[in-house]
Amino acid sequence: MFLHRIILHDFKNIPEAEVEFSPKVNCIHGSNGAGKTNLLDAIYYLSMTKSYFSSSDQYVYAHGADETTLCGFYRMDGGTEEKIAASVRRGGEKIFKRGAKTYGRFSEHIGLLPIVMVSPLDAGLINDSGEERRKYLNFILSQIDREYLSHIQAYNQLLLQRNRLLKDDRPQELLLETFSERMAPHAAYVHQARRDLCDRLRPLIREFYRRLSQGREDADLAYRSDLDDTTLEALFAREAEKERVLRYTTAGIQRDDLLFRLDGHPLRRCGSQGQQKSFLLAMKLAQFRFVKEIYGQTPILLLDDVFDKLDMQRVEDLLALVSTLDFGQIFLTDSNKVRLDHVSQRMDAPCRNFLVDNGRITAE
Secondary structure, three states: OEEEEEEEEEEOOEEEEEEEOOOOEEEEEOOOOOOHHHHHHHHHHHHHOOOOOOOOHHHOEOOOOOEEEEEEEEEOOOOOEEEEEEEEEOOOOEEEEEOOEEOOOHHHOOOOOOEEEEOHHHHHHHHOOHHHHHHHHHHHHHHHOHHHHHHHHHHHHHHHHHHHHHOOOOOOHHHHHHHHHHHHHHHHHHHHHHHHHHHHHHHHHHHHHHHHOOOOOOEEEEEEOOOOOOOHHHHHHHHHHHHHHHOOOOOOHHHOEEEEEEOOEEHHHHOOHHHHHHHHHHHHHHHHHHHHHHHOOOOEEEEEOOOOOOOHHHHHHHHHHHHOOOOOOEEEEEOOHHHHHHHHHHHOOOEEEEEEEOOEEEEO
C-alpha cells in the first residue's frame, strides 16, 4: 500500500498542491517553516482523520480560509486504488469519504491506511508528563483494538463524573461504590491491554536501540500502573480518606506511566540528545514492526527532521536498519539538502525529491 497522489487546498500554509509520490522514498527539503512538516501532517491526516500535532481541527486550515480539503489516491495491495477525501470547515463540520461513501464514524477509517510518524514533537514522550506516554499507548491500541477505545472512553467519562461527585461536601457512599463497580471492568481491560502491548514492544525497542547504538548502550522500557498488584475497587477503598480531603480521584489507570532507562539509568536525566532521539526512533520502529504484524501490510513511514542531533554513525545505522525492515513508502524531510541527498543515495530505492518553499511544493 502506498500514497500515489495527494491534492490539498488551504491546508495550513499550503494554498494549493497536487503531488505525485514515489512508492518507495520521497525526500522533501526546504528551509525551516516552509511547510515540509505540514505536507507530512496532511498525509498523516488522511490516515488518522486528525492532525499529528493537535487534537483540534481549528489549526488545520490556512489563515483566513473557512475550509480545507484533502484528497489522497492510494494503491492498495492487489493493485486496487482507494480515494480518501476529507473536508473540514471552520465551525466544526468535518467529512471523511472512502470513494463515494461518507464515513458515519471516523473510527471506521482507522486501520485502513496504517501509518507511523516520527517527529521532533516526540521528545515530549521523554520530557513531558505521563499523559504524553499514555497517549502513545492509547494511540497504538485504539488502532488495533476497537474494544480498547470504547473501554478507555467509558472509563474517562465515569472518571469525570466521579470527580464531580467528590467535590461535594458529603459525597454519597453508595454512589461512590457504584462508580467503583462500573469503572472496574473498564480499568481492568485497559490495564491488561497496556501491559500486553508493552510486553510486545519492549524486546523490539531493546533490539532496535542496540542496533542504532551498535551495542554501546542497553535501552529498556517498563510499564507502571496503580493496578499492577490490586483491583480498582480495592484501590479506591484504600484511597477513600485521601480522596475526601483532596476532592478528586487520586489513583487509577489515569496515572499509568512508562519508564525509559539507558544502562539502568533514567533516560530523561542521563541520556544525551542523540541518545534520547535514538530511543525515540527505536520506539517508533518497534511500533512500525508491531503495526505491520497486526495489519499484515506495511505502514507508511513519515520521518520528519529525524537526522538532526544524530551523529553520522547513528544516521548510517538508522538507514541500514530501515533498509532491513522490508519498508514500504517512506517520506523524509530535512532542511539540509546535502544530507538528504546522501540519505536518498544510501536508501538504494526509487526516490523522488521535492522542494517546499513558502507552502509551494515543487518536484525536482
